Amino acid sequence: MSATQAPASERRRGERRAKRRPEPPEESWFGAIGVTDTQLGDSGGMDDAESRYEAGLASSANAAADSRFLTRQARRIISSGQTAFDRIYRVFLGARAALGVALILTVVVAFFFGARPTLPVILVSVGYAVLALSMWLLPRFNRAVHPHELARLRGPQWLATIGADIVCFTSLHLLSPGGSTFNYVALLVLPVLMAGVLTPRLQALATAAFVALALLGSAWASVLSGGDATALMTQAGLAGSGLFVITVLAGELAGRLAREELTAKGSLELARQQAQLNRLVIEEMQDGVLVVDRRGRVRAANPAARRLLAPTGMCRPAPFQLRGVEAWNELVKTVERAFNEAVWPEAGRDVVLEFSPGELRTLRVRIRFTRRTDSQAGEEFCVLLMEDVRNMQARTRQEKLAAMGRVSAGIAHEIRNPLAAIAQANALLSEDATTPSQRQLTQMVNDNVERLKRIVDDVMEVAPGSVVDARLIDASATVREACQGWAQGAGVSLGAGSAVSIDIAQDGLAAVFDPDHLRRVLINLLDNGHRHSSKASASVQVRLAAPDESTVRLSVASDGPPIPPDVERYLFEPFFSTRSRGTGLGLYICRELCERYGASIDYRLRTPGDATRNEFNVVMRRQPATAQETAAAAS
Incomplete structure (x- = not known):
């Protein structure tokens, strides 16, 4: 053989050995498919901070009930809290315990009717009952079992369950007298069925083959004792064939159950992600969203809707009753009309909420309906999409x-x-x-x-395309310096009894803005407030505070006459001024500068009891600032 042929032959022999090399032992249907746990891990679950709409969605039991994407069977599988393998294994343990008790009762009944079993049969029956009841009741054996523990013939779990059943039932069949009325062959179906469901296919077929050989051996022993060979061997062969059929069918059913559970897990994960995405989108929507039933009960309300339903701040979270609040009467009538008519204009209709005399809010309301799943007659819920008309304009x-x-x-x-x-x-x-x-x-x-x-x-x-230089500034120091500079220029003395009152909640409030632009906004608001105020003590109030962890609020309020509604709607438009010498660009520039840095400015009229009713609010983004950043911003 040449030198070039030798390596080739060695390579072919190596390939043949690789083909004959045994593969790693496969697991049961559940282990092979990967269904080992119906609970999703941390990476697959939702955040700990749950939405206000569906509390508890992160737990599997509640999540399955809330999901609209899962079948009833899939929800039942997921909500059970156990793996399919563990559930079936525990059912088998319970069946073995019940069978052990039945064997003891059979012996007792036989004694009662005079048919005395042999002592070996009694001992085997009692020993099997003790083993089965111990594995079912004792905490040591009552634990979760993984598929790979039953995939080894020499494993303790396999020997204590399937192996013990085969030995005990085969012994009962061999030890029972030939003329006995008890037929223990049917008991061998239990270990065969258990092997077909919980063990790999090859191992399950081997178990069925072993039981069939045991039956054939028992029949052959009976033939040697003088029995009918044809009848005994035919019965044993049919019983063995039936066990093979049971093994194959059980394996297929187990595979289907495992695939269904895996599909349910995937569907649950998709449903969780979709629900989380929907809640995130709805909560961040600028339009208010209300879900109302026929009884006027609000089932869900996003933050925008809760702000629209309250004169200041936000109303209470859902669920709550829409009826009973006088300011919401027109909205209740709108919902009742929508349910009665079952149709609504595509563009929506305007609804006026009157919180107090003279304090009105006009909402553009669009309504959509959700139909019942069990009946096409009538509407179950209506979804209200609300928007402030002023924002639309x-x-x-x-x-x-x-x-x-x-x-x-x-x-x-x-x-x-x-x-x-x-x-x-x-x-x-x-x-x-x-x-x-x-x-x-x-x-x-x-x-x-x-x-x-x-x-x-x-x-x-404020021309489009201007470069924005947004950085973290010390809003407290900037506001204080701007007020002092404006007071010097306007000839107003600050301090006790001054016409301008300054209230800064705390020092070092960090906000995202430009210091020069923030001074310009504040000076413009001070000019307007002082011009229309009574010039009395604290007739203009400047407040700087942080209402939450994400915003800083700057408010300038004055005791001047309220701004008429026909003037309020044009406050922030360019070239609109109530003064003959005014350019009408002051508030317009303030709004444009605020929008550059992600801030907002608006005007609201306080309740009649407040002395300074006219209030302009500038809401800036807040970020935690380090000591170095605060010092740099202050300098």
């Missing part, structure tokens, strides 16, 4: 203003060059002005040129 105006802002920025940029030429020409004319009337005219031109420059600068300040 503001959003529409915002879209128009965005387009106008781009045009205004372009126009302002083009105005700068001729404006500079006018200023330069006016400066040359002022040098030649000799009479008071000429100097007055040139000064008038200069004042209006400066005013146009400020307007152009303001427009360019």
